[in-house]
Amino acid sequence: MATTFDGTNAVTVSNADAFIPEIWSDEIVAAYKKNLVAANLIKKMSHRGKKGDTVHIPSPTRGNASLKVAANTVTLIANTDSDIPVSINKHYEYSRLIEDIVATQALNSLRSFYTEDAGYALGKQVDSDIIKLGRTVNGGAGARYAGAYIGSDGTTAYDYTTDNQAALTDAAIRRTIQRLDDVDTPMDNRFFIIPPSSRNTLMGLARYTEQAFVGEAGQGNTIRNGEVGSLYGVSVFVSSNADTPNDANDGGGTAQSARVCLMAHRDAFVLVEQMGVRSQTQYQQQFLANLFTADTLYGVAELRDDGAVALVVPA
Numbered sequence: 001m002a003t004t005f006d007g008t009n010a011v012t013v014s015n016a017d018a019f020i021p022e023i024w025s026d027e028i029v030a031a032y033k034k035n036l037v038a039a040n041l042i043k044k045m046s047h048r049g050k051k052g053d054t055v056h057i058p059s060p061t062r063g064n065a066s067l068k069v070a071a072n073t074v075t076l077i078a079n080t081d082s083d084i085p086v087s088i089n090k091h092y093e094y095s096r097l098i099e100d101i102v103a104t105q106a107l108n109s110l111r112s113f114y115t116e117d118a119g120y121a122l123g124k125q126v127d128s129d130i131i132k133l134g135r136t137v138n139g140g141a142g143a144r145y146a147g148a149y150i151g152s153d154g155t156t157a158y159d160y161t162t163d164n165q166a167a168l169t170d171a172a173i174r175r176t177i178q179r180l181d182d183v184d185t186p187m188d189n190r191f192f193i194i195p196p197s198s199r200n201t202l203m204g205l206a207r208y209t210e211q212a213f214v215g216e217a218g219q220g221n222t223i224r225n226g227e228v229g230s231l232y233g234v235s236v237f238v239s240s241n242a243d244t245p246n247d248a249n250d251g252g253g254t255a256q257s258a259r260v261c262l263m264a265h266r267d268a269f270v271l272v273e274q275m276g277v278r279s280q281t282q283y284q285q286q287f288l289a290n291l292f293t294a295d296t297l298y299g300v301a302e303l304r305d306d307g308a309v310a311l312v313v314p315a
Helices: 021-034 100-105 109-135 170-182 196-203
Strands: 043-046 054-059 082-087 090-099 190-194 227-231 234-238 258-265 269-284 289-302 308-314
Touching (some): 021 109, 021 269, 054 289, 090 109, 100 289, 109 258, 109 269, 109 289, 109 308, 190 196, 196 234
Parallel strands (some): 043 269, 190 234
Antiparallel strands (some): 054 082, 082 289, 190 258, 227 234, 258 308
């Protein structure tokens, strides 16, 4: 005998799902933003909600002023503009399968840990991809930092075969700033990302422990975004994510005992974000568990080869 279907007792998100995606998303985005360093320092473009796997960014060439000769026509500047393609090819995710028994018995702090950890993991990945763009600056290519200089003078080329890295010095910092000045890099919006070892070096130099270095620019910011001060008007950020030359996982060979400092201008690199950090949950009955996933889709590229300089220092 047929019966009338009654949906009164249907299982809904309000009475079955222990994980509310909106809460997870808010917490993950907050953690993600808090753990970004390099991504907050470079040019960022939103491509959210748009189709396509490549963004073409115009790269106009600066023109020169021409002397106006009396009774003569103006001098036209030839158009040599081009564009820089940015491939949106980086899709990273963070997933956890949380069994019902855990969701039932664990404290609410479990969710806080996973959202914080997801934000940290995704933020670190984005920062890593941006910082590794330093491998190509100054005509360099690959993980061996062929276009980099050593930290002791900022003039001697880094040689991965001998690993001639050297500790950061004031002379190298000043020389690096001059390199940016020589190619008309704007004075504002410059930044200097250094590894913890170089911060240790700077703290041992008297001039960098004065107010000029640890003054207002750095107070209260270290925990939030890694900023520790300013050197000659360039904001300094410490990141354990600083790159390693000739990483065994990125180019072959044996990883060197060195790290890389990167001084650059905001317009040297770009981050194109097609899908911001999102979170999703799905109940997996076969496991009696909730599958939680956070992911993001983006692309990074170098915009100005001479707008950044890499210095190789000891790890």
